Amino acid sequence: MEGRLVGKVAIITGATSGMGRDTAYLFAKEGAKVVVVGRNEKRANEVVKNIKEAGGEAIVVLADMSDLDSVSTIFDKTMEAYGTVDILFNNAGMLSLVPVTDITREEIVKVMNVNVLAPMLLTKRVAPVMKAKGKGVIINTGSIAGTSGRWGPVGYCTSKHAVNGLTAATARELGPEIRVNAILPGAIVTAMLDSVGGEASMEGMKQSSPLKRVGHGNEIATTALFLATDASSFITGQTLRVDGGVDC
Numbered sequence: 610m611e612g613r614l615v616g617k618v619a620i621i622t623g624a625t626s627g628m629g630r631d632t633a634y635l636f637a638k639e640g641a642k643v644v645v646v647g648r649n650e651k652r653a654n655e656v657v658k659n660i661k662e663a664g665g666e667a668i669v670v671l672a673d674m675s676d677l678d679s680v681s682t683i684f685d686k687t688m689e690a691y692g693t694v695d696i697l698f699n700n701a702g703m704l705s706l707v708p709v710t711d712i713t714r715e716e717i718v719k720v721m722n723v724n725v726l727a728p729m730l731l732t733k734r735v736a737p738v739m740k741a742k743g744k745g746v747i748i749n750t751g752s753i754a755g756t757s758g759r760w761g762p763v764g765y766c767t768s769k770h771a772v773n774g775l776t777a778a779t780a781r782e783l784g785p786e787i788r789v790n791a792i793l794p795g796a797i798v799t800a801m802l803d804s805v806g807g808e809a810s811m812e813g814m815k816q817s818s819p820l821k822r823v824g825h826g827n828e829i830a831t832t833a834l835f836l837a838t839d840a841s842s843f844i845t846g847q848t849l850r851v852d853g854g855v856d857c
């Protein structure tokens with residue numbers, strides 16, 4: 610197989626749906642062995658089946674990242690199957706739409722675990738492997754909700770701001786061998802967007818943006834591919850908005 614990721618092993622969390630699934634398909638098409646991480650067994654198996662039918666290689670790792678012990682499962686199963694890891698795409702995420710006056714301690718812990726702490730701990734686990742190889746790439750999924758207070762109640766907004774800090778700090782700590790960047794999507798058509806009213810609820814945002822439309826998962830996948838390859842070899846510590854140019 611020819612491709613830009615031949616010989617690479619990529620862990621993609623949240624690969625059972627949306628932009629993570631699109632990225633899993635693209636990375637596999639480019640030759641990567643893909644570790645498909647998610648909770649939904651049926652959709653996870655479907656992704657791996659589709660990758661294999663197209664001539665690629667992938668495994669499923671079922672993990673609920675609100676439980677931080679899942680990080681060891683993800684890392685250990687990757688090492689067991691492929692013996693190494695070259696790319697980590699920390700993409701799984703959950704919305705939390707509860708205002709601060711109503712949010713519970715359980716909700717705070719859950720959203721921070723899934724969106725920030727599991728990615729941080731996965732970074733901790735893969736970093737020594739990448740350092741020893743002399744090369745590695747970590748990509749985090751933030752959000753435009755991590756750039757102001759406008760796009761989300763406190764749990765989601767705080768967690769996505771924290772992804773920016775995670776990206777900046779780990780890029781500094783893990784260089785020169787490992788590059789770390791974050792993709793900050795705007796409104797992208799996925800199950801998550803559907804859960805808050807879908808494309809129709811984004812009409813105002815669409816019309817006020819230069820590109821006048823929402824985005825699609827494949828546009829995040831191609832950005833992730835750019836960040837995963839040497840096409841972006843001098844880029845680290847960055848938060849890259851992929852949002853059609855929305856001005857906020």
Ligand SMILES: NC(=O)c1ccc[n+]([C@@H]2O[C@H](COP(=O)([O-])OP(=O)(O)OC[C@H]3O[C@@H](n4cnc5c(N)ncnc54)[C@H](OP(=O)(O)O)[C@@H]3O)[C@@H](O)[C@H]2O)c1
Nearest residue numbers: 623625626627628647648649673674701702752797799801
């Ligand atoms: N769509 C947007 O407009 C938008 C905008 C900005 C940022 N984002 C971010 O983009 C990322 C991907 O979201 P998406 O839009 O592609 O949504 P999606 O289609 O709903 O996919 C979310 C993915 O995250 C996984 N996930 C959620 N909670 C998890 C948990 N506790 N443990 C393990 N996996 C978990 C899901 O796995 P299972 O289904 O298997 O549980 C699924 O694969 C998220 O970080 C999200 O915050 C999305």
